[in-house]
Amino acid sequence: MTTLDVSISPAKPKRTAASPFYVLRRLANKEKLDKVFVERLTEPLHLNLLSVLVSLFGTYRMKVAFDLIVRQQYAFPILYAADAARRHGYRQVTLVELGVASGAGLLNMCRIAERTTAATGIEFRIVGFDGGKGMPEAVDHRDLPEHFQLGDFPMMDFAGLKRALPSNAELILGDVAETAPAFAQTLTREAPLGFVAVDVDYYSAAKAAMPILLGAAENYLPIVPVYLDDIGVDGSNPWNGELLAVSEFNAENALRKIAPFTLLRSRRIFKNTQWIDRMFAAHIHDHPYRSPAHKRATKWVIGNEYLK
Numbered sequence: 001m002t003t004l005d006v007s008i009s010p011a012k013p014k015r016t017a018a019s020p021f022y023v024l025r026r027l028a029n030k031e032k033l034d035k036v037f038v039e040r041l042t043e044p045l046h047l048n049l050l051s052v053l054v055s056l057f058g059t060y061r062m063k064v065a066f067d068l069i070v071r072q073q074y075a076f077p078i079l080y081a082a083d084a085a086r087r088h089g090y091r092q093v094t095l096v097e098l099g100v101a102s103g104a105g106l107l108n109m110c111r112i113a114e115r116t117t118a119a120t121g122i123e124f125r126i127v128g129f130d131g132g133k134g135m136p137e138a139v140d141h142r143d144l145p146e147h148f149q150l151g152d153f154p155m156m157d158f159a160g161l162k163r164a165l166p167s168n169a170e171l172i173l174g175d176v177a178e179t180a181p182a183f184a185q186t187l188t189r190e191a192p193l194g195f196v197a198v199d200v201d202y203y204s205a206a207k208a209a210m211p212i213l214l215g216a217a218e219n220y221l222p223i224v225p226v227y228l229d230d231i232g233v234d235g236s237n238p239w240n241g242e243l244l245a246v247s248e249f250n251a252e253n254a255l256r257k258i259a260p261f262t263l264l265r266s267r268r269i270f271k272n273t274q275w276i277d278r279m280f281a282a283h284i285h286d287h288p289y290r291s292p293a294h295k296r297a298t299k300w301v302i303g304n305e306y307l308k
């Protein structure tokens with residue numbers, strides 16, 4: 001086993017706020033500009049105007065609600081996990097990124113976690129998983145080899161990434177087929193797993209990493225948001241890529257199921273962003289909180305305004 005568990009020296013995560021320079025840089029990129037046009041400028045004008053005020057004067061929570069955080073697909077689930085953790089009485093939550101490459105996503109995750117801690121008081125442990133050498137060889141057509149190939153996305157500056165990560169972040173190097181299942185056994189109820197970003201691109205790697213969701217039930221939040229980054233590429237369908245890994249996971253596990261995040265589009269202010277369609281949730285049906293033995297302190301009562 002070539003797994004290397006690397007401890008990270010304390011450092012300040014890079015800022016990931018949507019500064020005017022960052023916004024201009026994004027707009028200079030045609031693909032990003034197209035995305036802004038399609039996703040944002042198709043939304044109602046009054047909401048876009050309100051966004052300007054929120055970006056200037058809003059709280060972090062408001063900025064997440066208005067999709068103003070860089071890598072919103074991490075900001076929403078991390079805040080969701082923090083709110084759930086508070087409700088369930090946890091003080092710390094574990095966040096995972098499967099597939100790190102050069103680490104931009106992992107650094108975003110660290111910065112977002114820091115801002116979420118400031119907003120909610122919940123602390124985070126952040127763990128990135130990567131082979132460190134770029135994509136391995138695709139196994140067969142289910143890995144979408146027309147898109148992803150051997151050596152894509154290498155980790156360009158391991159030492160630099162190490163230095164940039166804060167003290168609550170770890171990088172676990174090795175094939176996720178070995179590292180992810182082993183990691184699931186090290187989770188604790190003191191820092192239950194609360195979010196998994198799946199960005200290993202291949203069906204074979206996503207399938208191999210799925211046991212990260214199969215540890216002891218009490219070491220997870222009852223609902224764990226799961227972001228599937230690569231289900232939007234042309235050619236992706238339920239019979240290949242990350243969607244196939246999810247459907248096989250569901251077929252193989254009676255009490256753990258991954259499903260699209262319930263009613264997410266109708267809960268969001270901005271409906272057109274792609275990340276909504278990539279956000280799923282792992283349901284830990286054997287979690288003690290989801291057992292009939294778990295009782296609420298108060299009964300729910302439905303009033304009837306039609307009775308005098």
Ligand SMILES: C[S@@+](CC[C@H](N)C(=O)[O-])C[C@H]1O[C@@H](n2cnc3c(N)ncnc32)[C@H](O)[C@@H]1O
Pocket residue numbers: 097098099100101102103104105106129130131132133134135136152153154155174175176177199200201202205
């Ligand atoms: C698209 S990149 C990740 C990008 C990153 N999340 C970001 O946002 O910057 C995909 C990564 O998955 C990793 N990967 C793919 N298969 C893997 C495997 N079986 N074990 C470990 N890492 C793997 C590759 O090394 C590659 O760096």
